[in-house]
Amino acid sequence: MSGRALLQHFGDAKMALERLPDLARRGGAAHGGRICTIDEANAELAACNKIGVSLVAPGADAYPPRLATLDDAPPVLGVRGVPDTLMRPMIAIVGSRNASGAGLKFASQLARDLGETGFVVISGLARGIDQAAHRATVGSGTIAVLAGGHDKIYPPEHEDLLAALLDQGGAISEMPLGHVPRARDFPRRNRLISGAALGVVVVEAAHRSRSLITARMAAEQGREVFAVPGSPLDPRAAGTNDLIKQGATLVTEAADIINAVEPIMERPIALSAREDDGEPLDFDADATDRARITALLGPSPVSLDDLIRMSGASPAVVRTVLLELELAGRLERLGGGLVSMI
Amino acid sequence: MSGRALLQHFGDAKMALERLPDLARRGGAAHGGRICTIDEANAELAACNKIGVSLVAPGADAYPPRLATLDDAPPVLGVRGVPDTLMRPMIAIVGSRNASGAGLKFASQLARDLGETGFVVISGLARGIDQAAHRATVGSGTIAVLAGGHDKIYPPEHEDLLAALLDQGGAISEMPLGHVPRARDFPRRNRLISGAALGVVVVEAAHRSRSLITARMAAEQGREVFAVPGSPLDPRAAGTNDLIKQGATLVTEAADIINAVEPIMERPIALSAREDDGEPLDFDADATDRARITALLGPSPVSLDDLIRMSGASPAVVRTVLLELELAGRLERLGGGLVSMI
Numbered sequence: 260m261s262g263r264a265l266l267q268h269f270g271d272a273k274m275a276l277e278r279l280p281d282l283a284r285r286g287g288a289a290h291g292g293r294i295c296t297i298d299e300a301n302a303e304l305a306a307c308n309k310i311g312v313s314l315v316a317p318g319a320d321a322y323p324p325r326l327a328t329l330d331d332a333p334p335v336l337g338v339r340g341v342p343d344t345l346m347r348p349m350i351a352i353v354g355s356r357n358a359s360g361a362g363l364k365f366a367s368q369l370a371r372d373l374g375e376t377g378f379v380v381i382s383g384l385a386r387g388i389d390q391a392a393h394r395a396t397v398g399s400g401t402i403a404v405l406a407g408g409h410d411k412i413y414p415p416e417h418e419d420l421l422a423a424l425l426d427q428g429g430a431i432s433e434m435p436l437g438h439v440p441r442a443r444d445f446p447r448r449n450r451l452i453s454g455a456a457l458g459v460v461v462v463e464a465a466h467r468s469r470s471l472i473t474a475r476m477a478a479e480q481g482r483e484v485f486a487v488p489g490s491p492l493d494p495r496a497a498g499t500n501d502l503i504k505q506g507a508t509l510v511t512e513a514a515d516i517i518n519a520v521e522p523i524m525e526r527p528i529a530l531s532a533r534e535d536d537g538e539p540l541d542f543d544a545d546a547t548d549r550a551r552i553t554a555l556l557g558p559s560p561v562s563l564d565d566l567i568r569m570s571g572a573s574p575a576v577v578r579t580v581l582l583e584l585e586l587a588g589r590l591e592r593l594g595g596g597l598v599s600m601i
Numbered sequence: 602m603s604g605r606a607l608l609q610h611f612g613d614a615k616m617a618l619e620r621l622p623d624l625a626r627r628g629g630a631a632h633g634g635r636i637c638t639i640d641e642a643n644a645e646l647a648a649c650n651k652i653g654v655s656l657v658a659p660g661a662d663a664y665p666p667r668l669a670t671l672d673d674a675p676p677v678l679g680v681r682g683v684p685d686t687l688m689r690p691m692i693a694i695v696g697s698r699n700a701s702g703a704g705l706k707f708a709s710q711l712a713r714d715l716g717e718t719g720f721v722v723i724s725g726l727a728r729g730i731d732q733a734a735h736r737a738t739v740g741s742g743t744i745a746v747l748a749g750g751h752d753k754i755y756p757p758e759h760e761d762l763l764a765a766l767l768d769q770g771g772a773i774s775e776m777p778l779g780h781v782p783r784a785r786d787f788p789r790r791n792r793l794i795s796g797a798a799l800g801v802v803v804v805e806a807a808h809r810s811r812s813l814i815t816a817r818m819a820a821e822q823g824r825e826v827f828a829v830p831g832s833p834l835d836p837r838a839a840g841t842n843d844l845i846k847q848g849a850t851l852v853t854e855a856a857d858i859i860n861a862v863e864p865i866m867e868r869p870i871a872l873s874a875r876e877d878d879g880e881p882l883d884f885d886a887d888a889t890d891r892a893r894i895t896a897l898l899g900p901s902p903v904s905l906d907d908l909i910r911m912s913g914a915s916p917a918v919v920r921t922v923l924l925e926l927e928l929a930g931r932l933e934r935l936g937g938g939l940v941s942m943i
Contacts, residue, residue, distance in 0.1 A: 361834050488830030488842055491853035492703050500830055503851050511833035511842050 306436050312337045312409045321345045323402075323431070323455040324528050329480060330563070331450065331592055333433035334582065337409050340429025344400040348524055349381040350516060351452045351477070353470045354388030354462035354487075355495055362388060362463035362495065365487060367395040369460065372513035374399030379428070381456050383448065384417050388462045388470075397424050402455070405432040406448040407440035431455075443591070449473040450480070450594060457520040458483030460510055464498030471498050474507065476594050483519055485510045548572045552580045556590070560597040648778050654679045654751045663687045665744075665773070665797040666870050671822060672905070673792070673934055675775035676924065679751050682771025686742040690866055691723040692858060693794045693819070695812045696730030696804035696829075697837055704730060704805035704837065707829060709737040711802065714855035716741030721770070723798050725790065726759050730804045730812075739766050744797070747774040748790040749782030773797075785933070791815040792822070792936055799862040800825030802852055806840030813840050816849065818936050825861055827852045890914045894922045898932070902939040 307314055314335050317327035321342035326332055338345060350373050352366055366388045370380045374396040382389040384403040393401045401424050405412065409432050412418045421430060433451065434444070449472055453459045459477040461484070464470040474484050486507040489496020503509050508519055552570045555561065567577050581598060584590035591601050649656055656677050659669035663684035668674055680687060692715050694708055708730045712722045716738040724731040726745040735743045743766050747754065751774050754760045763772060775793065776786070791814060795801045801819040803826075806812040816826050828849040831838020845851050850861055894912045897903065909919050923940060926932035933943050 361832050365833055487833060488838070488845070488851070489832050490703050490835075490838075491707055491829060493832075496830070496832075497853075500851060500853050503830070503845065504853075504857070509830070509842060509845050509851075511839075511846075515846070 303435055307337060307409075310339075310410060310436075312339050312436070314338075321429075323349065325349070325457070326451060326455040328528060329450070329454045330578075330596070332454070333451070335433070337432045337434075337436075338429060339409060339431075340402075340425045341400070341427060342429075344379055344427065345402065345429045345431070347377070347379045347400065348520075349379045349402060349456040350520070351381045351456035351459040351473070352388065352392035352462060353382055353449075353452065353459060353473050354464055355468060355470065356385050356387040356389075357495075358387040358391070358463045359493070359495055362487075363391045366391040366462045369462070369487075369510070369513055369516075370395040370401075371399075373516065374401070376513060376517060378517075381452055383445075383452055384412070384414075384421060384430075386414060386417075390417065390420065392462075393420060393424055396428070398427060401428040403428070403430045404448055404452045404455070405430055405434070405440070406444040408432060408434045408436040408438040410436050411439045413440050445469060446472050446476075446594060447592060450476045450592075453477035453482050454480050456482060457523055458485055458516065460485040460487065460516060461499050461502060461507075462487045463489065463495045464502075465494050466497045466501070468498050471502070472594065474502055479594065479596075483508065483516075483523070485516055485519070487511070548576050549580050549583075552577055553584070556584070556598065556600045558599055560593050560599045563596045563598065566598075645777055649679060649751075652681075652752060652778075654681050654778070656680075663771075665691065667691070667799070668793060668797040670870060671792070671796045672920075672938065674796070675793070677775070679774045679776075679778075680771060681751060681773075682744075682767045683742070683769060684771075686721055686769065687744065687771045687773070689719070689721045689742065690862075691721045691744060691798040692862070693723045693798035693801040693815070694730065694734035694804060695724055695791075695794065695801060695815050696806055697810060697812065698727050698729040698731075699837075700729040700733070700805045701835070701837055704829075704831075705733045708733040708804045711804070711829075711852070711855055711858075712737040712743075713741075715858065716743070718855060718859055720859075723794055725787075725794055726754070726763060726772075728756060728759075732759065732762065734804075735762055735766055735770075738770070740769060743770040745770070745772045746790055746794045746797070747772055747776070747782070748786040750774060750776045750778040750780040752778050753781045755782050787811060788814050788818075788936060789934060792818045792934075795819035795824050796822050798824060799865055800827055800858065802827040802829065802858060803841050803844060803849070804829045805831065805837045806844075807836050808839045808843070810840050813844070814936070816844055821936070821938075825850065825858075825865070827858055827861070829853070890918050891922050891925075894919055895926070898926070898940065898942045900941055902935050902941045905938045905940065908940075 313321060315322040315338055316335060317332050321338045322336055323345050352370055370392040373380055379400045379402055380392050380396040381402040382392045393403060403421055403424060407413055412421055453473050453476045459474055459482060461470050461474050477484050484502060484507040486499040486502035487510050488500055488503060508515060510516060552566060552572060555566055555569050567574050570577060581590055589601055590598055592598050655663060657664040657680055658677060659674050663680045664678055665687050694712055712734040715722055721742045721744055722734050722738040723744040724734045735745060745763055745766060749755055754763055795815050795818045801815055801824060803812050803816050819826050826849040828841040828844035829852050830842055830845060850857060852858060894908060894914060897908055897911050909916050912919060923932055931943055932940055934940050
């Protein structure tokens with residue numbers, strides 16, 4: 260379900276939250292695998308308030324505008340920090356956790372230059388490149404995207420960095436409080452890093468590294484992909500050199516990025532193409548739809564397009580059922596519009 | 602004057618040599634700045650024979666076929682080594698003279714891989730990348746393009762390398778014996794390196810380095826341009842990274858080159874577009890043409906196209922006059938079709 264559809268469905272952020280327990284009841288939403296009650300939803304809201312986390316829906320203040328354009332934009336996002344920073348144009352900087360000294364130095368320099376030009380740097384609070392990018396932009400504004408709940412920071416030694424960056428920047432998560440991030444949460448989280456940004460810069464990445472998944476997601480989301488070159492003899496540059504061969508823009512300085520994204524910034528933020536085709540907003544899945552769509556799902560990945568075609572249901576209904584299943588913890592989104600049952 | 606035009610004009614290599622003293626007499630050809638007599642031309646031939654240098658014209662055996670397609674192909678080329686090797690498909694490898702250890706290692710590896718695939722590696726016998734590329738392909742076939750005469754090897758410490766590579770490879774020069782290479786001979790020589798090859802690979806080059814001129818010439822000659830990436834923090838990669846930004850193909854392994862040149866190899870070697878338009882072969886410049894064209898020339902570079910347009914003479918006549926002036930040592934070719942009086 261896209262940001263715009265949800266926004267039109269829920270009206271505004273407050274309504275989204277009021278609707279959350281309702282959706283939970285209808286679809287069997289999960290909270291650590293269990294069905295979530297209205298009381299539990301209210302308890303979550305109270306706990307969020309306590310640590311300064313606001314729950315916002317697409318279109319609301321502090322919900323990064325480009326993130327709201329994703330087909331799989333989080334219906335509710337937990338945000339902390341400076342709301343204005345979350346609304347500014349962002350560039351994602353990602354890369355190896357075990358980066359080289361040169362990679363860390365370059366990431367810092369690039370992040371600082373982008374920050375001085377007015378861009379917010381968004382990353383994943385991981386060790387290595389992420390850390391260097393956040394640290395260099397604590398003063399100019401940086402956003403950390405968390406794979407777990409706002410109270411389960413990973414890695415734990417970056418809690419100080421997070422506290423420092425909240426002063427001018429922010430942190431976002433689509434996970435409930437108390438959620439300890441598991442391996443599979445990271446690729447899911449990465450779609451938010453790329454989705455909120457104008458483009459993603461990959462600084463050092465080996466073959467098959469996690470950062471390359473972020474780059475792939477960025478391309479699928481229509482975001483710009485940038486890569487920092489390196490010697491062919493350096494395995495930490497193998498992934499970035501490959502990205503350039505595949506068409507990513509080679510980056511040696513901030514100007515390479517700014518020149519590429521400036522024309523995009525001048526255009527109004529485009530909503531998802533799927534929602535622009537004037538499709539009627541018909542979200543009310545009946546039991547037949549639900550059964551038909553659920554029957555098409557299994558452990559093998561299947562695309563949203565195939566589900567729409569095979570079920571004969573409207574795209575909006577398919578997305579509503581998938582959201583219900585996802586909230587129930589029964590569905591996994593794999594990127595590229597692919598989903599599978601857990 | 603293009604290779605094909607000259608070939609049609611002179612008939613064959615033997616005739617080219619017989620014509621050389623004739624042209625010299627007509628245009629006032631230079632030999633160390635003096636007018637060259639028939640006796641001096643014959644003495645040059647005898648001296649060449651003595652050290653195993655053959656003088657060949659475009660289209661002759663041992664005249665690299667792609668070199669003959671250049672508009673400014675040398676009318677006479679001094680060649681040594683294995684004639685068959687000079688006729689095989691070539692890839693140029695060039696780069697910094699003060700290359701890094703990684704750059705030298707990569708150049709060797711790439712050259713060896715290309716050699717094993719059947720390509721002849723062509724380069725400039727310089728220190729650094731050139732040396733590494735030649736040395737790695739002594740066994741598979743490599744061509745050294747000299748900036749001076751065959752008896753004036755630069756740098757002198759590479760005489761042993763040259764002797765070793767002649768066993769399976771070759772050396773070519775458009776300069777007469779005894780010519781000690783000057784700074785301005787190197788860019789002129791570089792057009793032969795790129796012109797004889799299917800493509801040029803630049804391995805490590807700083808900003809404004811000489812290798813970038815070779816890359817520019819390659820692009821102007823319609824040859825493929827390849828560049829090896831490096832860290833943005835490494836000044837020796839600044840030039841190659843820039844080339845990739847400008848559209849050069851990023852190279853991390855020989856396959857990147859082979860995939861790009863294979864489709865070109867399947868096409869017959871194209872002669873110069875200028876000669877393909879069926880222009881009549883009218884080379885006989887009269888005194889008026891000569892005066893008019895010479896008057897248009899000065900120390901400022903002017904393009905061949907402008908000379909043709911401004912003089913009103915046929916392209917063939919303009920090229921004949923330029924060749925006469927060049928043989929007289931009064932004209933310098935600057936690459937990109939630009940010429941100036943010396």
